[in-house]
Amino acid sequence: MDINQLPAECLSCILAFTSPKDACRSAVVSPAFRSAADSDALWTTFLPSDYRQIISQASSSSTSSFLNSLSKKALYLRLSDHLLFIGSGNSGFVLEKGSGKKCYMIGARDLEIVWGSSPAYWTWQSIPTSRFSEVAELQYVWWLEIKGKIEGRNLSPKTKYAAYFVFKLVEDNFCRHVFETTPVSLEVHFEGAEVEEDRRKRVILDPLEGSSVVCVERSDGWMEVEMGEFFNECGDDGSIIFHLMQIDRLRKGGLIVEGVEIRPKYE
Structure with a gap:
């Protein structure tokens, strides 16, 4: 069976056992892999389980609203590329890009x-x-x-x-x-x-x-x-x-x- 014939949901489940970097690389394999590699279902597995709570602690309500409007892949990349100021703004959170560690x-x-x-x-x-x-x-x-x-x-x-x-x-x-x-x-x-x-x-x-x-x-x-x-x-x-x-x-x-x-x- 051609793996590209699998539903996107199945491909997302398979990619969830890899890393964020590998998931991004898989997007060039085929349109089917690209759809799976960009899906919210996949990137939710790479985000911390408490990511909603972390976002709610943002020092700015506008920042919190902006982050909640992003796709899960865009959110992951945003949190790994930019320090999220939390609480009173004297501390910050960021994801390690390669692993998703906090x-x-x-x-x-x-x-x-x-x-x-x-x-x-x-x-x-x-x-x-x-x-x-x-x-x-x-x-x-x-x-x-x-x-x-x-x-x-x-x-x-x-x-x-x-x-x-x-x-x-x-x-x-x-x-x-x-x-x-x-x-x-x-x-x-x-x-x-x-x-x-x-x-x-x-x-x-x-x-x-x-x-x-x-x-x-x-x-x-x-x-x-x-x-x-x-x-x-x-x-x-x-x-x-x-x-x-x-x-x-x-x-x-x-x-x-x-x-x-x-x-x-x-x-």
Whole structure:
């Protein structure tokens, strides 16, 4: 039997066992495959099961209405190509394009920053390269501590994730040199779980030339460093905490915080 003679519904069911990328490629096989590859039935299987709830959390009602008007394929591509600002607009959601896994970016305003409300220590400003309306710039502190969390149910189940601290350093801040010599402590863990010492990372945010570099420059011009990883088993395991700390008696400054990104990690 010629597979092209199968009803579009059957072809959609077959393509649902592939990936979004493979489904797009199959559209060039024949008109029958093109119809199946573009169908709402297929792309609904690639979207998160709670995509309607995610869209309803959009920071703009007009954005929510626009997304609901799209075909399921167009919606998938939109959510994978553009950050969807949710809640008050200080955090965002995006789909990993190749897999459909859920990713989140938690902006600085939605993080718990010690002394973050004091203009003497931290200032809030707009930077054109940031995805968010405001970022936090450290003027100076002795106690540097930033904490955030995300609910496991908001992420894709059966998925290994990592949290990444996204930042910049100000060139002309006289306290910046601390980040060249003194590591910050980074950790990621489930809320209530005891953190093992070997799960904590100690990282130089501004390594000197020739040092072992773990901070990388992103395509958007920001820097990122992995804070830690975790496996989201069922998606209902409670909250995942991510934590940055440097509390020695050294005065530090010149750090600009955009936020923390949570995305799937592959070996």
